[in-house]
Amino acid sequence: MDFSELFKLSGLLGRFSPDGKCLASCVQYRLIIRDVNTLQILQLYTCLDQIQYIEWSSDSLFILCAMYKRGIVQVWSLEQPDWHCKIDEGSAGLVASCWSPDGRHILNTTEFHLRITVWSLCTKSVSYIKYPKACQQGIAFTKDGRYMAVAERRDCKDFVSLFVCSNWQLLRHFDTETQDLFGIEWAPNGCVLAVWDTCLEYKILLYSLDGRLLSTYQAYEWSLGIKSIAWSPSSQFLAIGSYDEKVRILNHVTWKKITEFEHPATVTNTKTIVYKEVEKSPSVETERFSFPPTRALASSVFSTQSKYDISQVPVSFQYIKPVADRANPKMGIGMLAFSPDNCFLATKNDNIPNAVWIWDIQKLKLFVVLEQLCAIQSFQWDPRQPRLAVCTGNSKVYLWSPAGCVSVQVPTEGDFQIVSLCWHPSGDSMALLSKDNFCVCYLEREELCRQIFP
Amino acid sequence: MGDWKTVTVPVLSSDSKNIFQYTSEKKISPPNMNSQVLRLPLPSSKSMHSFFSAFCTEENIEQSISYLNRELTTLGFPSIYAESKGKELNLISIINCMNELLVLQHKNLRAQEEEQLELSKREIVGLQERDRQLQSKNRNLHQLLKNEKDEVQKLQNIISSRATQYNHDMKRKEREYNKLKERLHQLVMNKKDKKIAMEVLNYVGRADGKRGAWRTDKTEARNEEQMYKVLLNDYEQRQKQLLLENAELKKVLQQMKKEIISLLPPQKQKPKERSEDGPVLSDLEEDIGELNKENMWELSCETVREQLTNSIRKQWRMLKNHVEKLDNQVSRVHSGTLNDKDVISREDHELETEKLELEIQQCKEMIKTQQQLLQQQLMSPCDDDTTLLLQDCYLLEERERLQEEWRLFQEQKKNFEKERRSFTEAAIRLGLERKAFEEDRGAWLKQQFLSMSTDYKQSENVTTPSAFIGTSDQDNRVVNSMSQQKKPHCMLSGPISAESCQTSQYISHNSFNAALKKPAGDSKPNQWEESDKEETE
Numbered sequence: 006m007d008f009s010e011l012f013k014l015s016g017l018l019g020r021f022s023p024d025g026k027c028l029a030s031c032v033q034y035r036l037i038i039r040d041v042n043t044l045q046i047l048q049l050y051t052c053l054d055q056i057q058y059i060e061w062s063s064d065s066l067f068i069l070c071a072m073y074k075r076g077i078v079q080v081w082s083l084e085q086p087d088w089h090c091k092i093d094e095g096s097a098g099l100v101a102s103c104w105s106p107d108g109r110h111i112l113n114t115t116e117f118h119l120r121i122t123v124w125s126l127c128t129k130s131v132s133y134i135k136y137p138k139a140c141q142q143g144i145a146f147t148k149d150g151r152y153m154a155v156a157e158r159r160d161c162k163d164f165v166s167l168f169v170c171s172n173w174q175l176l177r178h179f180d181t182e183t184q185d186l187f188g189i190e191w192a193p194n195g196c197v198l199a200v201w202d203t204c205l206e207y208k209i210l211l212y213s214l215d216g217r218l219l220s221t222y223q224a225y226e227w228s229l230g231i232k233s234i235a236w237s238p239s240s241q242f243l244a245i246g247s248y249d250e251k252v253r254i255l256n257h258v259t260w261k262k263i264t265e266f267e268h269p270a271t272v273t274n275t276k277t278i279v280y281k282e283v284e285k286s287p288s289v290e291t292e293r294f295s296f297p298p299t300r301a302l303a304s305s306v307f308s309t310q311s312k313y314d315i316s317q318v319p320v321s322f323q324y325i326k327p328v329a330d331r332a333n334p335k336m337g338i339g340m341l342a343f344s345p346d347n348c349f350l351a352t353k354n355d356n357i358p359n360a361v362w363i364w365d366i367q368k369l370k371l372f373v374v375l376e377q378l379c380a381i382q383s384f385q386w387d388p389r390q391p392r393l394a395v396c397t398g399n400s401k402v403y404l405w406s407p408a409g410c411v412s413v414q415v416p417t418e419g420d421f422q423i424v425s426l427c428w429h430p431s432g433d434s435m436a437l438l439s440k441d442n443f444c445v446c447y448l449e450r451e452e453l454c455r456q457i458f459p
Numbered sequence: 460m461g462d463w464k465t466v467t468v469p470v471l472s473s474d475s476k477n478i479f480q481y482t483s484e485k486k487i488s489p490p491n492m493n494s495q496v497l498r499l500p501l502p503s504s505k506s507m508h509s510f511f512s513a514f515c516t517e518e519n520i521e522q523s524i525s526y527l528n529r530e531l532t533t534l535g536f537p538s539i540y541a542e543s544k545g546k547e548l549n550l551i552s553i554i555n556c557m558n559e560l561l562v563l564q565h566k567n568l569r570a571q572e573e574e575q576l577e578l579s580k581r582e583i584v585g586l587q588e589r590d591r592q593l594q595s596k597n598r599n600l601h602q603l604l605k606n607e608k609d610e611v612q613k614l615q616n617i618i619s620s621r622a623t624q625y626n627h628d629m630k631r632k633e634r635e636y637n638k639l640k641e642r643l644h645q646l647v648m649n650k651k652d653k654k655i656a657m658e659v660l661n662y663v664g665r666a667d668g669k670r671g672a673w674r675t676d677k678t679e680a681r682n683e684e685q686m687y688k689v690l691l692n693d694y695e696q697r698q699k700q701l702l703l704e705n706a707e708l709k710k711v712l713q714q715m716k717k718e719i720i721s722l723l724p725p726q727k728q729k730p731k732e733r734s735e736d737g738p739v740l741s742d743l744e745e746d747i748g749e750l751n752k753e754n755m756w757e758l759s760c761e762t763v764r765e766q767l768t769n770s771i772r773k774q775w776r777m778l779k780n781h782v783e784k785l786d787n788q789v790s791r792v793h794s795g796t797l798n799d800k801d802v803i804s805r806e807d808h809e810l811e812t813e814k815l816e817l818e819i820q821q822c823k824e825m826i827k828t829q830q831q832l833l834q835q836q837l838m839s840p841c842d843d844d845t846t847l848l849l850q851d852c853y854l855l856e857e858r859e860r861l862q863e864e865w866r867l868f869q870e871q872k873k874n875f876e877k878e879r880r881s882f883t884e885a886a887i888r889l890g891l892e893r894k895a896f897e898e899d900r901g902a903w904l905k906q907q908f909l910s911m912s913t914d915y916k917q918s919e920n921v922t923t924p925s926a927f928i929g930t931s932d933q934d935n936r937v938v939n940s941m942s943q944q945k946k947p948h949c950m951l952s953g954p955i956s957a958e959s960c961q962t963s964q965y966i967s968h969n970s971f972n973a974a975l976k977k978p979a980g981d982s983k984p985n986q987w988e989e990s991d992k993e994e995t996e
Binding site for chain 1: 488519606615622629630633634637638640643644647655656658659660661662663664678679682683685687688690693697701793963
């Protein structure tokens with residue numbers, strides 16, 4: 006495992022290009038494009054205002070930078086550094102911006118969700134989508150990029166519009182039986198659209214591509230409902246995480262619940278492995294990773310090493326009961342992610358903020374629990390293999406694979422609190438992002454099989 | 460009754476002591492007198508007898524009577540003596556006193572019983588109270604539960620009503636908001652903000668390189684078609700997967716069916732079952748035939764499917780029953796065999812242990828008797844039998860000694876035999892060597908004689924030296940023998956020849972000594988004659 010040096014970053018805007026060759030990062034109003042392997046600066050662009058959002062186009066030729074305050078989107082080309090494009094929404098304002106799957110259209114959501122403007126980079130045409138829904142996930146593209154689903158709300162009713170991305174033709178328009186639609190997500194096979202309701206109502210609806218309602222699922226009434234959902238990569242399963250600290254798995258054949266995963270404060274099943282992060286006494290002994298020695302010495306003086314111990318079941322976790330009189334309480338399943346090979350599901354119960362729960366989907370049982378010293382900030386699966394990277398706000402990155410798990414200290418001189426991370430599309434490296442800096446971590450292929458806890 | 464004389468009553472039991480204690484306390488607390496005296500537990504029959512016998516015996520009748528008289532008079536009974544100072548006893552008064560005492564006893568017993576009755580009555584009352592309290596508590600709790608349930612229901616109703624109200628309000632607010640949005644939108648659009656524009660250096664080509672197409676009905680239709688194609692593809696894939704699964708499961712079911720049929724033993728079926736199974740079996744066979752056919756064509760009609768599942772269910776039930784029967788049998792048999800085994804094993808075990816114990820006892824007895832006999836032999840006086848025995852013992856000893864001596868004798872005999880053999884061998888060897896020596900000697904003498912005869916003519920003073928010649932000859936002989944010795948040494952013919960040389964040396968020494976001894980002053984020819992004689996010998 007090799008670590009690059011720290012580079013400046015702002016706004017947690019560090020993205021790998023889809024073809025895996027470049028890494029884009031923002032520092033205030035500058036956009037820096039680096040080569041992935043050497044981290045040399047390939048391009049440097051300057052925008053008009055502080056960048057709030059960047060996104061690569063699907064063919065990695067263009068990158069858009071959105072500045073919400075100014076209502077401007079600037080698009081840069083990597084092939085032609087001189088090429089520039091600026092989209093000014095003016096008084097309409099800008100709340101969100103994204104690429105279309107073909108990489109030639111930009112969808113801007115104006116302020117107050119008045120409309121979505123579809124700007125084309127190829128033609129002079131502009132399209133408008135009226136009454137978009139002001140929710141977290143209002144726009145969803147199918148994986149193959151053919152269709153787009155947009156959530157709308159007219160006359161206090163929710164609708165979903167399906168568009169063909171090639172020419173923006175409205176394919177289907179249907180209403181949904183939701184009180185207040187919260188999000189929409191396509192299944193990876195592009196044939197089923199999941200639509201779920203606000204957290205005040207536990208309801209999830211499944212629509213086919215042609216707009217027919219396939220099924221409805223409601224686990225219970227009155228209590229807070231769905232917090233997060235995730236499709237399995239094969240579209241076989243739909244995992245629904247709710248505020249009652251449970252994950253319910255629906256199957257794609259009958260759309261009925263096949264199992265429920267509970268996240269109790271005490272784990273008693275003897276077949277579950279619980280890795281507990283413990284601090285090692287700081288020592289300047291030889292480390293197993295190929296660091297340059299100077300950096301290692303420096304880091305070991307200021308930071309404490311940690312390692313994983315296997316805790317004996319039964320294990321109790323730190324359980325937090327949130328205050329009842331606040332909105333959006335920190336409880337329930339806040340994070341859900343399937344591994345790319347469809348074998349594992351990683352979840353996080355916000356009531357137990359220090360633990361990552363990894364479920365074996367083949368057996369539909371709890372497989373591993375990672376108990377960290379600090380609260381989990383984010384976790385991401387490797388895009389190619391069942392390897393999970395976790396960060397908890399300190400300068401360590403944690404990797405878990407079925408072979409074992411390891412805690413790696415990032416060798417930095419100063420403070421580096423990793424808040425987010427993103428994998429390279431090939432799974433060979435990942436970018437570790439903190440509030441002010443980022444670094445790139447290169448993984449060797451052999452890292453997979455090593456179990457490192459002394 | 461002031462003077463308390465110590466009554467000499469044999470103190471045998473503690474009961475009597477207690478009596479004295481109580482009676483001594485009598486003066487101190489007269490009202491408790493009766494109760495104290497009578498609170499003594501009625502002694503049991505045994506102790507009663509002992510008590511009674513302890514109090515009054517043949518020796519102290521007078522004293523006990525006087526004591527009793529005193530006691531009774533202090534209690535208020537009339538004296539038992541006929542006269543105040545006499546020794547005659549007033550039988551009537553005694554009987555009366557006894558009667559009075561019995562009546563008192565009865566009264567006291569009844570009082571006790573009444574006390575107990577009152578106590579138990581009070582207890583009952585207390586328990587009844589408690590029961591009433593608990594029941595009332597129970598009722599209260601039930602009531603509370605009901606209240607809670609009602610509250611919950613009420614709260615749920617409240618929630619639902621509030622939710623509907625909230626939704627209504629939200630909708631109202633949303634409508635207002637929408638109106639504002641529309642207004643704003645109109646304003647924004649009307650302003651014709653020239654800023655809302657896209658500035659681009661040059662338009663970029665499409666990703667797929669084609670030119671953009673107009674949106675027409677054709678394209679719309681094509682899009683619809685495309686969408687349906689995508690959906691159909693997905694469904695087809697799923698259907699294929701399901702078909703595969705189905706086929707596998709059907710295969711598994713068929714296998715299971717076959718196995719179940721093979722497991723079910725047909726001979727154990729009762730006639731009733733047979734009659735039932737008859738049609739079923741035939742049905743099954745039909746089914747199998749049908750299903751095989753069906754599978755060949757890979758159809759799956761509902762009826763066939765149902766038949767298959769039903770038949771499997773039936774067979775499974777039959778198998779289950781069969782297995783349960785077997786289980787019961789096995790458990791019965793198992794428990795039975797275990798018991799027998801246990802019994803047998805235990806019996807065997809016990810028998811064997813008994814046998815072993817008997818054996819041990821017998822051995823012990825034998826050892827004991829032998830020890831005794833030994834001791835007797837050593838210690839006790841001799842009888843004729845014992846002397847005979849002893850004699851026998853002695854004889855035995857002698858016999859053993861003789862046997863040992865015989866053994867020794869045999870060994871010695873063997874040794875002697877060995878030695879004799881070796882000696883004979885040695886003698887034979889000696890004889891052979893002597894022969895050889897004689898031959899050598901003869902040869903040498905011949906030589907000498909020949910040489911001597913030549914020399915004799917030359918000189919006559921050879922007689923004296925002849926004697927010495929003998930020795931010198933002897934010496935020469937010795938030298939020769941030495942040389943002969945040496946020769947064998949060189950030839951490495953071993954000690955035998957050396958021995959022979961030595962013996963020859965010995966013989967020659969002897970012979971020459973003999974020769975020397977015999978004729979002290981004989982002339983040489985005599986010597987020579989002897990030597991010739993020897994030679995001729």
